Amino acid sequence: MKMSKSSIVILDDHAVVRQGLARVINNQETMTVSASFQDGQGLLHYLQTEKPDLVISDLSLKDINGLELIKTLHFKYPELHILVLSMHDETMYADRVLKAGARGYIMKEKVTKELIKAINTVLNNGIYTSEELSQKMLESSLRNKIVEDVSTDKLLTDRELEVLEYTGDGLTTEEIADKLMLGTKTIETYKTRIKEKLSLKNVNQLIKYAVEWRLKTRL
Numbered sequence: 001m002k003m004s005k006s007s008i009v010i011l012d013d014h015a016v017v018r019q020g021l022a023r024v025i026n027n028q029e030t031m032t033v034s035a036s037f038q039d040g041q042g043l044l045h046y047l048q049t050e051k052p053d054l055v056i057s058d059l060s061l062k063d064i065n066g067l068e069l070i071k072t073l074h075f076k077y078p079e080l081h082i083l084v085l086s087m088h089d090e091t092m093y094a095d096r097v098l099k100a101g102a103r104g105y106i107m108k109e110k111v112t113k114e115l116i117k118a119i120n121t122v123l124n125n126g127i128y129t130s131e132e133l134s135q136k137m138l139e140s141s142l143r144n145k146i147v148e149d150v151s152t153d154k155l156l157t158d159r160e161l162e163v164l165e166y167t168g169d170g171l172t173t174e175e176i177a178d179k180l181m182l183g184t185k186t187i188e189t190y191k192t193r194i195k196e197k198l199s200l201k202n203v204n205q206l207i208k209y210a211v212e213w214r215l216k217t218r219l
Contacts, residue, residue: 005029006123007052010036011043012085013062017108021056021085024115031119040064047077054123057102059086059093062181067100067158074101081122085111090133092165096158104128155197163190167207168214 008031010018015038022033034052037043040061055073059066070082082102086093087109094105103122106114110130121128156164159180166176173191177184191206200206 006031006054006119007034008032008054008056008119009034009043009046009052011038011040011055011057011061012036013038013058013060017058021111021115024112025119028116031123038062040069043069044072047073047080052080054081054083054119056083056085056119059084059088059097060179065158067096070097070100070102083118083122083128085115088162089165090130092161094129094133096161098127098129105133106130156194160190160194160197163187164194164210165214167191168210168212170211 008025010021010033012018012021018036018038022036025031025033035046035050037046040063043055043057057066057069061069066084066086070084073080073082083104083106084093084097084102085106085108086097087107090105090107097105103125104118104127106118106128107130114128114130118128162180163176166179171179173184173187177187180187191203194200195202195206198206198209200209
């Protein structure tokens, strides 16, 4: 008797990523890609009639905030397994993604090595993060070294955290606005909120804080 394959849906706004993931997944005997989408609305429409086993989703989408989409999927389809594949640093986003309802997180730079293992873990009702992140979380807990980072993570909203991350990477307001597809005034508003929440007096202090924070999260 032929065993049925797990049905997987891919959501990423880059066609080359969707094609690459599909190629790897379809080479497996136990799983198959049933559909792929470049935007969140396409996925939400698909899920009105179809019931895949797993959705692999990027965080940076053109039409909807990735974390908000995960929360929506988890609320509307609690049985649906969600695995996030993103370029964003896992030390900053994995915890938020898991709390939003996903069951796993992989950085795109590690996808070749970890994709199938992550999919199998999530399909078997496990939670997947990289070995490096799991080890880092354990070491940080034992040494109590990341109190400041945890405070920053808790104080800021998902979007504010993105703005802080990109600021720490050296991007200008205009470049951040372009990446997040928002207006420059909106980015300035986020920066003002970040300064207020972190008790920073001016832009120079914000940039200094962001750069130092990014260096810590990469350790």
